[in-house]
Amino acid sequence: MHRLFALILVFCSLFGATPALAEVKLSFHSFNGSVIVGRYPHTFIVLEGTLDETGEVVSENYGFTAKSAGPSVLNGPVEHDVMIEKPKYITKTNRHFTITLTDAQYRRIKKEVAAWRDAPGKFYDLDTRNCIHFVGKMAEIAGLKVDYPKDMLRRPKKWLNYITALNPRLGARQIK
Template identity: 30%
Template sequence: MNVKSGFTYLLRIVGLVALFFAASFSVTARADVNVTFYSHDFGKNFPHAFFVAKGELSDGKKVDTAFGFTAINVSPGILFGSVNGHVKAPSASYIASSNPHFTVKIDDGKYRKLMAVVQKWQAIPQKSYSLNKRNCVHFINDVIKTLDLKTNLKTANWKKPRSFMEEVMKLNPFLK
């Protein structure tokens, strides 16, 4: 190997090392989605616990959605057993009149997991809503666990959305 070809070879190696080094420090686009958890005081409107997701995914897709789980028809029937339920997006005015409790920033992976929970709940066979076994708080608990936050599976707050959210905040003191 002559000096010129050795020098060229060395330059190629240094160039490749520099390229790999620079690639290891490159900044990839990250999702910037904020998920805020709400409760709504009891009344004629449902769901009483829900979340709102807003922001942008790393591919530039905008996110502006909200979901909760509730009975399709709120009637005395919910007191006696399971009824038809659905995942519902609360209206903007309903969100505005609700109580925000805490917000979590998530990345693309967590957003995909969050939406998988929504899809799972949308696919539950009817009669899917049960005041005692599968209500809005159970749905939100499933979402919160997906985001790796602590919850209390033995909570006394399955029918108390505000109290449940406050309990989650106590279990995860970094939440605001």
Template identity: 35%
Template sequence: MLWVRKILVQAAALASAVLILPCGPAQAAVELSLYSRELGSQFPHGFVRIEGTLDRGGERIDASYGFTATLVSPAILFGSVRGKVEPVGEGYIRSSDPHFALTLTDSEYDNVMAAVVRWQALRQPSYNLNRRNCVHFVADVAASLGMAAEVPRGMARRPRAFLDSLVRTNRAWLQQRAARILREPSEEREERRGRDPEADGA
């Protein structure tokens, strides 16, 4: 039965092809997103979110980090207070603005986490509204990846303005990295218009 022989030959060929296919894990990727939230029922805030799967070991990552005062009170207006790195809830994330997202290598993920650990280990009182707040934390995470992330004068308390500035300053770097721009920066004149450079921020 010739047709039976042909079917068996085809089946054997298919089985051989399956055996030589790569059997490693699917392509892994970890994505970092940078967020801001403007005034509402709480202070403005900036934070980062990391999601995905590491190449090494296939560990699943889903975490967020922001830096804030342990207790938000009038004391933050007069000097340094205790600070902490804390996760951000899903509801808070949904009501915030993602500015951009990019894929990290495992070593870049390690750099980001090293920055997070440094901030977690700061000597108390670690939070200062003008010199060490959520904006400076996000800037340090960005700098750990090689971005130009100096906090411009007047943006230390303005997470959205800072992240818009970060995108403008690093546009070529982000394009080279195939980052996804999720919020186009507002015009610079909007950032410079007669706002109090010491507007409140987290």
């Protein structure tokens, strides 16, 4: 088996083609929300793949949320958290689209996640700094066009469908 792989690499290099051995994919997810499940509508990102420069395997996900859900969320800024979803939860969400990142974009996203996570004070605001704004910032880093229509700020699936339409080069379909 190793000989076959080596032969393919030699063949590709002779003809000027090098197979892509490493890349990180960024996927954009939404969750519809359900009173039964006890989760509000939400959007988050998933990063998977391998970094070109180091070969490091990437398997991460991040979503921005209020530290605790309750009526105080409706009254302005509250304490925040960057949440990591369990793999079985991710399989029950809507994956809207996936793009390939450069290593530099991946590093910028990691820095931005840390900045949101480590911001002092009450940083989550339902209307001005929620999961949609967080995911939107990551999309901007990845080179996507982003906008925040007021009527979508509490509707992650509708908003990601809107982002899909704003970026036709994605070739993604809207999720019903």
